[in-house]
Amino acid sequence: MTGELLINLALLIPIVGAVLIVATGRHPNVREGVTLLTSGALLVTVLALTRLVIGGARPESTLVELVPGLDLQLTLEPLGMLFALVAALLWPLNSMYSIGYMRGNDEGHQTRFYVCFAVAIASVMGIAFSGNLLTLFVFYEALTISTYPLVTHHGGEKSMKAGRVYLGILISTSIGLLLLAIGWTWVAAGTLDFVPGGILAGRVEGPALALLLALYVFGIGKAAVMPVHRWLPAAMVAPTPVSALLHAVAVVKAGVFTVVKVVVYIFGLDLLVAETATHWLLYAAGFTVIAASVAALRIGTQRGNLKRLLAYSTIGQLSYVVLAAAILAPLSAVGAAFHIIAHAFGKITLFFAAGSIYTAAHKTEINQLDGIGRSMPWTMGAFAVGTLSMIGLPPSGGFVSKWFMMMGAFQTGQMVAVGILIVSTLLNAAYFVPIVYIAFFREPAEHGGHDDHGHHEPAHGEAPLPIVIATVVTATLSVLLFFFPDVPFTLAEQMLDGVTGGAP
Amino acid sequence: MTEHLPVLQVVIPLMAAPICALLWRARLAWGFAVLVSWATFAISILLLRRVMAEELISYAIGGWEPPWGIEYRLDLVNAFVLLIVAGVGAVVSTYALLSVEDEVPRRQIPLFYAAFLLCLAGLLGITITGDLFNVFVFLEISSLSAYSLVAMGRDRRALTAAFRYLVMGSIGATFIVIGIGFLYAMTGTLNMADLAVRLPAVETARTVPVAFGFLAVGISLKIALFPLHLWLPNAYAYAPSAVTAFLAATATKVAVYVLLRVFFTVFGASYSFDTVQLDYVLMPLALIAILTMSLVAIFQDNIKRMLAYSSLAQVGYMTLGISLGTATGVTAGILHLFNHALMKSALFLALGCVVYRIGTVHLRQMAGLGREMPWTIAAFTLGGLSLIGVPLTVGFISKWYLIVAVLEIGWWPVALLIVISSLMAVIYIWRVVEAAYFLPSPEGRGAIREAPLSLLIPTWALVLANIYFGVDATLTAGVAGRAAAVLLGMGS
Numbered sequence: 002m003t004g005e006l007l008i009n010l011a012l013l014i015p016i017v018g019a020v021l022i023v024a025t026g027r028h029p030n031v032r033e034g035v036t037l038l039t040s041g042a043l044l045v046t047v048l049a050l051t052r053l054v055i056g057g058a059r060p061e062s063t064l065v066e067l068v069p070g071l072d073l074q075l076t077l078e079p080l081g082m083l084f085a086l087v088a089a090l091l092w093p094l095n096s097m098y099s100i101g102y103m104r105g106n107d108e109g110h111q112t113r114f115y116v117c118f119a120v121a122i123a124s125v126m127g128i129a130f131s132g133n134l135l136t137l138f139v140f141y142e143a144l145t146i147s148t149y150p151l152v153t154h155h156g157g158e159k160s161m162k163a164g165r166v167y168l169g170i171l172i173s174t175s176i177g178l179l180l181l182a183i184g185w186t187w188v189a190a191g192t193l194d195f196v197p198g199g200i201l202a203g204r205v206e207g208p209a210l211a212l213l214l215a216l217y218v219f220g221i222g223k224a225a226v227m228p229v230h231r232w233l234p235a236a237m238v239a240p241t242p243v244s245a246l247l248h249a250v251a252v253v254k255a256g257v258f259t260v261v262k263v264v265v266y267i268f269g270l271d272l273l274v275a276e277t278a279t280h281w282l283l284y285a286a287g288f289t290v291i292a293a294s295v296a297a298l299r300i301g302t303q304r305g306n307l308k309r310l311l312a313y314s315t316i317g318q319l320s321y322v323v324l325a326a327a328i329l330a331p332l333s334a335v336g337a338a339f340h341i342i343a344h345a346f347g348k349i350t351l352f353f354a355a356g357s358i359y360t361a362a363h364k365t366e367i368n369q370l371d372g373i374g375r376s377m378p379w380t381m382g383a384f385a386v387g388t389l390s391m392i393g394l395p396p397s398g399g400f401v402s403k404w405f406m407m408m409g410a411f412q413t414g415q416m417v418a419v420g421i422l423i424v425s426t427l428l429n430a431a432y433f434v435p436i437v438y439i440a441f442f443r444e445p446a447e448h449g450g451h452d453d454h455g456h457h458e459p460a461h462g463e464a465p466l467p468i469v470i471a472t473v474v475t476a477t478l479s480v481l482l483f484f485f486p487d488v489p490f491t492l493a494e495q496m497l498d499g500v501t502g503g504a505p
Numbered sequence: 506m507t508e509h510l511p512v513l514q515v516v517i518p519l520m521a522a523p524i525c526a527l528l529w530r531a532r533l534a535w536g537f538a539v540l541v542s543w544a545t546f547a548i549s550i551l552l553l554r555r556v557m558a559e560e561l562i563s564y565a566i567g568g569w570e571p572p573w574g575i576e577y578r579l580d581l582v583n584a585f586v587l588l589i590v591a592g593v594g595a596v597v598s599t600y601a602l603l604s605v606e607d608e609v610p611r612r613q614i615p616l617f618y619a620a621f622l623l624c625l626a627g628l629l630g631i632t633i634t635g636d637l638f639n640v641f642v643f644l645e646i647s648s649l650s651a652y653s654l655v656a657m658g659r660d661r662r663a664l665t666a667a668f669r670y671l672v673m674g675s676i677g678a679t680f681i682v683i684g685i686g687f688l689y690a691m692t693g694t695l696n697m698a699d700l701a702v703r704l705p706a707v708e709t710a711r712t713v714p715v716a717f718g719f720l721a722v723g724i725s726l727k728i729a730l731f732p733l734h735l736w737l738p739n740a741y742a743y744a745p746s747a748v749t750a751f752l753a754a755t756a757t758k759v760a761v762y763v764l765l766r767v768f769f770t771v772f773g774a775s776y777s778f779d780t781v782q783l784d785y786v787l788m789p790l791a792l793i794a795i796l797t798m799s800l801v802a803i804f805q806d807n808i809k810r811m812l813a814y815s816s817l818a819q820v821g822y823m824t825l826g827i828s829l830g831t832a833t834g835v836t837a838g839i840l841h842l843f844n845h846a847l848m849k850s851a852l853f854l855a856l857g858c859v860v861y862r863i864g865t866v867h868l869r870q871m872a873g874l875g876r877e878m879p880w881t882i883a884a885f886t887l888g889g890l891s892l893i894g895v896p897l898t899v900g901f902i903s904k905w906y907l908i909v910a911v912l913e914i915g916w917w918p919v920a921l922l923i924v925i926s927s928l929m930a931v932i933y934i935w936r937v938v939e940a941a942y943f944l945p946s947p948e949g950r951g952a953i954r955e956a957p958l959s960l961l962i963p964t965w966a967l968v969l970a971n972i973y974f975g976v977d978a979t980l981t982a983g984v985a986g987r988a989a990a991v992l993l994g995m996g997s
Contacts, residue, residue, distance in 0.1 A: 068902060068982045139896035146895060153943070161943040165935070172931055176894065176904075177924045184908040184920065 004060020007050050008075050008130055011085065012064075014043045015123035019116045026112035033100050036115050040093040043122070047089035054082045055491050061132060071193065073139065076132030078195070079495040080265070083338055084258045085129035086488075087345045088251050090478075092122055094471045095246040098353055101467030102242050105360040113150060114240070118247075120147040125251045128258065134183050134193040134267065137259060138175070141223070144255060145171045151243045152236050159238060166235035171222045174229050179220030182213055186267065195262060199269020210268075211278035217263050218282060218323070223256025225316045226323055227289040234312045241356030244308060249315055249348040254341050257322040261337055264326045265496070274329050286324035287421040293317035294428035301432035304368035307355050310432065311348070314391060317425060318344045325406045328418050331497050333409025336402045338493035339486070343398030346479040347390030353472040354384035357464040367436060372445030374437075376462055379469050381440045383476035388433040390479045393426055398482030507551070511564040511577040514548045514587065514633055515643075517541060518626035526619035534615035535602050538622055542591070542598040545625065549584075549591035556584040557984070563635070571635065572696035578635030581988040585839065586632045586762045589846045593754040594625045597850065600963035601747040604857045608659045608745040617657055621751070623650035628759045637771070638695045640763060641682050644727070647759075648674045651752060655744040666739035673726060673736035680723030687716035688771075700771050708776060717781055720767055727760035730787075730824055731794035734817050741813035746857030749809060753816050754850035758842050761823050765839070769992040778830045787828035792922055794821030799929035803936070808859075808866040811933055812852055815892065818926060819845045825919070826907055833913055835989035836982070837906035843981050844891075844899035847974065851888040851967035855881055858956035858964060868936065873946030875938075877953040880961055882941045884968045889934035891971045894927050898975040902982060 018039030025031040053060060054077055064073040099118070103111050124147055127140030145168065153164035187193055190200045205213055222229045236248045264273065273279050297313035300306065318340070325337035357380040358364050358373060374381035390399035403422065410418035463469050482489070521541040528534040556562060556579050564577040571578075579587075598621065609617050627647025631640050652674065656667035689695055691712050692703040707713060722733070729737040737757075741749045768777040777783045798817035805811035819841070826838030856866050858881040863870055875882040891898035904927065911920045955961070974981050 065977050066979045067976070068905065068978045069986065073976075139901075142896045146890065156943060158943070161939050164943075165939070168935070169931070172893075173928050176927050176931075180904070180908065181912075181920055181924060184905070184912050187909060188912045 004050070004053050004058055004077070005062045007046055007053070008060050008062045008077060009064075011043060011046045011050065011089075011126045011130070012075070012123060014039060014046060015119045015126065018043075019119035019123070022112060022115045022119060029111065032112060032115060033096075036096045036100075036119070037093065039119060040089075040096045040122075043126075044089045044093055047085050050077065051082055051086055051488070051492075053077075054079060054495070055488070064136075067135065067139075071135050072133070073136050074132035074194075075127070075130040075136065076195070077130055079492040080258070080262060080338055081129040081131070083489055083492045084254060084341060085126055086492075087254065087342045088122060088125045088129070088246075091246055091250055091345065091349055091475070094474055095242055095349070097467045098245070098356070098471035099242040101465040101471070102240065102356055102360055105465050105468070106240075108154070108240060110154065114154060117147050117150045118243075121151070121247060121251065125255060128255045131195075133195060134186065134263075137262070138179065138183055141179075141255065141259065142172075142175060144223075144252060145175065148236075148243070148247055148252060151247065152239045154240055154243070155238065163235040163238040167232045170229055170232040174220050174222035177220070178216045182216035182220050185213060185216070195266035197266060199265075199267055199272055201268055202272045206276060208278050210272075210276050211281065214268065214273075214279050214282060217267075218260060218285065221256050221259045221263075223252055224260045224323060225253060225256060225289075225319050226260075226285055227292055227316070227320075230289070230293070230316045233316055234309055237306075237308045237312050241308070241352060241359060244311075245349050245352035245356065249311070249352050250345045253315060253319050254345060257319050257337075258341060260323050261326045261334075265334070270329050270331075270334070280327075283324065283327040283415070283418060286320045286327050287417065289320035290317050290324060290421055290425045291428070293320065294425050294432070298428055298432040301367065301435060304366065306365055307358070307367050307370070307436075308352070308365065310367065311351055311355060314351075314429070314432075315344075315348060317429070318348065318391065321402075321406065321422075321425075324418060324421065325402075325409065328406070328409050328413060328415055330409035330413045332412055333406050334497060335490070335493040336405030336409060338496060339398070339405060339489055340402035342489050343390060343402045343479075343482060346475055346482060347387045347397065347399055350383050350387035350472060350475040350479055351391070353468070353475060354380050354387065357468045357472055360468060361464040362461045367439075370436065370440050371443040372440070374441035375445065377464070379463055379473055381437070383472045384440070385437045386476040386479055388437055391433055392429045396483040397479050398486070399479075401483060401486055507555075508564075510548050510552055510555075511562060511579060511633060512566060514545065514552065514591075515626055515630045517548070518545055518622045518629065522619045522622040522626065525622055526616055528615050531606065531611055531614035532602070534618045535598075535605070538601075538618040539595075539598045541622060542595045542625060545629065546591040546595040549587040549629075552579060553584040553588050553984075556581055572694050572699035575639055576635040576696055576698075577633050578698065579633060580991050581984060582765060582839070582991055583632045583762065585843065585984050585988055586759065587629060589758060589843050590625070590628050590632060590755045593751060593846055593850050596963045596967060597747050597751045597754075597854070600750075600854055600857065600960060603957060603959055604747050604861055605745060607861050609657050613657060617654070617745075620650040620653050620657075621748075623647075624654060624751075628755050631759050632762055635697050636695050637685050637688065637697055637700065637767075641678065641685055644678055644681065644763075647756070648678060651756060654748045654752070655740045657748070658743040658745050660743045662739065663743035666743045670736045670740040673733075677723045677726030677733075680719045680726065684716045684719035684723060687712050687719065691716070697766065697771050701773060704772065704776070708780070714781060717772060717777075721783065721786070724760060724764045724767065725790075728757055728764060728820055728824065729760075729817055730820060731790050731798065731817065734794070734798075734820075737817060738810050738813040741816070742807055742810040746809075746853065746860050749813075750850045750853035750857065753812070753853055754846040757816065757820055758846055761820070761827070761838070761842055764824075765827060765835075765992055769835075774830060774993055784828045784830055787824055791821040791825035791828055792919065794818060795825065795926045796922060796929075799926045799933070802933045803929060805933075806868045808868060808871065808937055809853070809856055811937075812849065812856070815930065815933065816845075816849055818930075819849070819892075822903065822907060822923070825923075826910060829910055829914065831910060831914065832986070832989050832993060833906060833910035835992055836986045837903065837910045839988050840906055840978075840982055840985040841903040843985070844903045844974070847899050847967060847971050848888055848891040851964060851971055852885060852892065854960070854964040854967060855885040855888060858884075858960045861956055861960060862953050863950065868940055870947060870950070871937065872940045872944035874953070875942035877946070878955050881956050881964070882938075884961075884964050885941075886938050887968050888971060889938065891975065893930045893934060896975075897972060899971050899978070899981075900975070902975055902978040906982070
């Protein structure tokens with residue numbers, strides 16, 4: 002009973018928060034207070050739920066019967082718990098950061114910003130807790146729609162074009178492919194529930210199964226498996242807090258979470274191992290990992306836009322998760338689950354740092370960053386810690402997840418996967434290390450790179466305090482994850498218990 | 506009293522129409538029309554509730570027992586359609602006050618409401634009657650009043666549009682009456698239930714398939730099924746805003762209902778689909794309509810016209826579902842009848858608000874309107890999302906049923922075409938959304954205020970209905986499913 006209550010609360014709190022934000026929109030301080038309180042309340046709720054889940058409970062709640070025979074159903078399982086935990090943990094930090102950023106940069110339409118943010122978080126909770134595919138689809142689309150005003154926040158032609166790419170790709174893949182896949186699953190299996198071990202065994206087979214998997218993987222555009230990745234760089238026109246929490250954590254993780262969930266609970270690992278026609282997924286994910294890293298490397302060598310580089314890095318990191326799921330070994334599945342949280346902490350730190358640089362120094366390009374570490378030591382220190390996690394070096398969470406992926410690949414003898422992991426690690430190092438290097442060891446430039454008006458730039462120090470605190474905290478979390486990985490581990494292993502135990 | 510509800514459903518608006526024409530003050534006529542249309546709506550709700558309990562209501566007009574007298578015969582199918590027509594009629598009449606004062610010359614306003622009530626009575630009559638000739642009579646009543654309503658549009662092109670509508674509509678009606686005549690010649694009866702019993706005995710005679718053909722063409726013209734759709738875009742584009750919303754949500758829907766009734770009840774599903782193979786004609790036409798009309802909509806700059814083309818595509822969805830002939834398919838068709846009425850009326854009412862403030866719905870003139878009329882444009886956006894088929898709106902429910910219906914029988918390519926057309930809807934809706942939110946206001950347009958509440962409230966009522974029935978579709982999908990079972994002879 003309490004579990005059901007908590008689950009409903011987790012969905013309801015951000016929505017109530019959104020309403021209150023609208024109501025207090027005229028008083029910015031009260032409004033931001035509401036945001037912080039809401040995110041805090043959500044965190045407490047989700048932590049309570051985590052305790053329940055680790056204790057073995059699987060609370061569920063039926064929201065409403067959507068059409069006869071299909072409910073909007075929330076059911077908590079370990080993987081969803083992990084995802085919800087990541088989002089709930091980072092939302093308060095991100096809110097604090099947002100307040101510093103939005104005020105520091107005098108952004109307009111701040112009420113709309115916080116409202117859409119809260120609605121997006123509610124959608125994320127819905128995705129994480131969804132008990133069947135239809136529920137997941139409903140919240141998946143809600144997330145797309147609620148983040149659109151955030152991506153196009155600045156208005157004008159540039160935002161309009163980026164928004165077009167964003168919405169165009171996410172909506173067309175989800176309606177064009179994902180909805181078809183769900184319809185097919187419903188017709189074939191007669192159910193859309195997430196069942197450990199899958200629901201498709203014996204119902205779809207051979208090439209048809211490979212096609213269905215393709216409809217899912219490319220239909221879930223949020224996972225950004227190439228060639229449906231273009232929306233993510235486009236989304237970078239949004240204010241940095243949006244890029245940080247939504248387009249490095251919530252939205253993209255919703256994508257890979259959905260992929261893992263479909264692989265584990267709709268197809269089932271056993272079925273996919275048996276059906277060799279479905280093994281293309283490994284290569285698609287592997288290709289994305291390498292290609293995205295190469296693209297990021299190119300931006301790095303041209304010393305282009307920092308957020309754009311981070312976006313391509315995200316695309317690559319997302320496909321790690323898909324790749325880990327596609328290895329189809331229990332150990333790599335743990336790696337996949339773990340990487341959802343490890344990458345979240347690392348990447349949000351990097352985005353926070355990028356936003357911090359923009360707020361303090363109004364710099365967006367890598368070639369403007371020479372020596373910036375001297376005036377912004379905290380920010381760039383956190384940035385350096387974030388890159389460790391991206392490359393997969395200790396002491397960072399990224400190392401742990403990569404370790405498990407490697408172990409899984411070795412265990413099942415998939416040397417292609419091992420090769421992909423090694424090459425991409427080198428590539429990641431090749432584009433991240435130089436940024437850290439120039440930030441600390443180059444002499445600061447006399448003038449700004451592009452905005453060279455012939456006079457000296459005003460000296461700048463660190464960004465506003467809320468920004469710096471948030472950045473340092475997420476960097477710390479990323480390191481702590483290396484030393485204290487217990488909670489995510491337990492959840493990942495519990496996910497596996499259900500999967501291997503309940504297989505038909 | 507309650508046993509006379511079926512006839513009151515039609516008689517009240519029918520009798521009210523001439524009274525309305527005699528009222529000398531515009532606002533008085535409006536108040537009267539609103540009162541009548543809400544009373545009609547209330548009756549339709551009571552009727553649906555009764556039908557859900559009793560399955561079938563038969564009412565003999567003037568006490569003449571069927572099949573000799575005219576019978577009003579209600580089952581779940583037409584009770585549901587009555588609810589749609591009366592509901593939209595009530596909301597639109599409430600909305601009409603300022604919009605009509607703005608778009609229709611003042612001294613014509615009482616006549617406008619008289620024609621509106623006549624049209625409403627005609628549409629309700631078509632739906633409720635169990636007599637085939639009576640269908641034709643009410644069809645003429647609703648059509649003639651609809652022509653005059655369209656002609657009252659402010660733009661002078663409304664006159665040519667209405668004339669075209671008149672010519673095409675009359676041809677359609679003629680085809681229908683010829684078809685009915687043949688059936689009468691063969692069986693000697695006009696009562697639909699009676700016809701259904703007597704037709705199988707004579708169905709080998711050549712007259713019956715000919716009658717079938719005439720009816721099919723006539724009804725398709727009324728539905729505006731491709732390629733018999735040419736009357737519709739201009740009629741919708743140039744009619745007064747309230748009329749467009751009303752006709753778009755009701756007139757073609759009632760025609761779709763006639764299609765269901767004639768081919769499933771009168772001829773019977775097995776005759777229509779197995780013997781004559783109507784599906785071989787309907788389905789390709791429906792698919793062509795879905796694709797080409799969505800494509801044409803993308804290139805329209807007059808937004809009312811754009812939505813008119815979108816309606817033609819949506820009619821294709823309904824026809825497609827029906828042409829599948831399966832339980833899920835027919836359910837999808839009937840469900841979309843209801844859902845599309847909700848989304849299109851919401852969208853057209855939002856456009857009515859735009860017309861009220863800036864006098865046009867040209868895309869370029871609507872630029873930047875999202876800042877000046879936030880509630881109106883938000884209503885349009887939500888209605889548009891529903892049209893696209895985003896979850897938690899009625900559009901998604903329709904799409905889900907239609908896709909499942911198609912996949913059930915393994916018709917992959919058709920499912921693909923459906924989603925492609927949805928994506929086209931994204932394009933044409935988003936052109937408007939982008940223009941309204943991102944583009945600067947055109948030069949020379951003065952300060953614009955938000956539309957008045959008397960327009961916004963009905964618009965938003967429909968928008969919220971779009972969301973309500975999209976979140977909890979158990980009522981609508983349940984009724985549609987049972988109605989489909991009735992039509993296919995599997996239920997009662």
